[in-house]
Amino acid sequence: MNRYTSHQFPALRILMSGQEKYSIVRTLGDAATMLISEWPGDDGEEYVVAVRTCLDAIRGTTPPNAAREALMRAADEAGIRYLSVVH
Numbered sequence: 001m002n003r004y005t006s007h008q009f010p011a012l013r014i015l016m017s018g019q020e021k022y023s024i025v026r027t028l029g030d031a032a033t034m035l036i037s038e039w040p041g042d043d044g045e046e047y048v049v050a051v052r053t054c055l056d057a058i059r060g061t062t063p064p065n066a067a068r069e070a071l072m073r074a075a076d077e078a079g080i081r082y083l084s085v086v087h
Helices: 028-038 045-059 064-078
Strands: 008-015 023-027 081-084
Touching (some): 008 064, 023 028, 023 064, 064 081
Antiparallel strands (some): 008 023
16 A cells, blocks of 8 residues: 555645535545546646646655645636635
């Protein structure tokens, strides 16, 4: 098992269009699910980078925080609001 497979990162609260609640993204698995299953489009440049970076992090070749940062850039590109959750 790769060291980054289930690694958590600082949580993001993401509000997808048409949803009443924020989704909490805390892990690489959460990020992958959000990008693959819930993202409103799959043609943005930052979206493609986020998917690739998330998969690389799951494989253990990229740190989890890089996937988090890529997810935030993809959200900015798509006009999706998010908050960084700090505990």
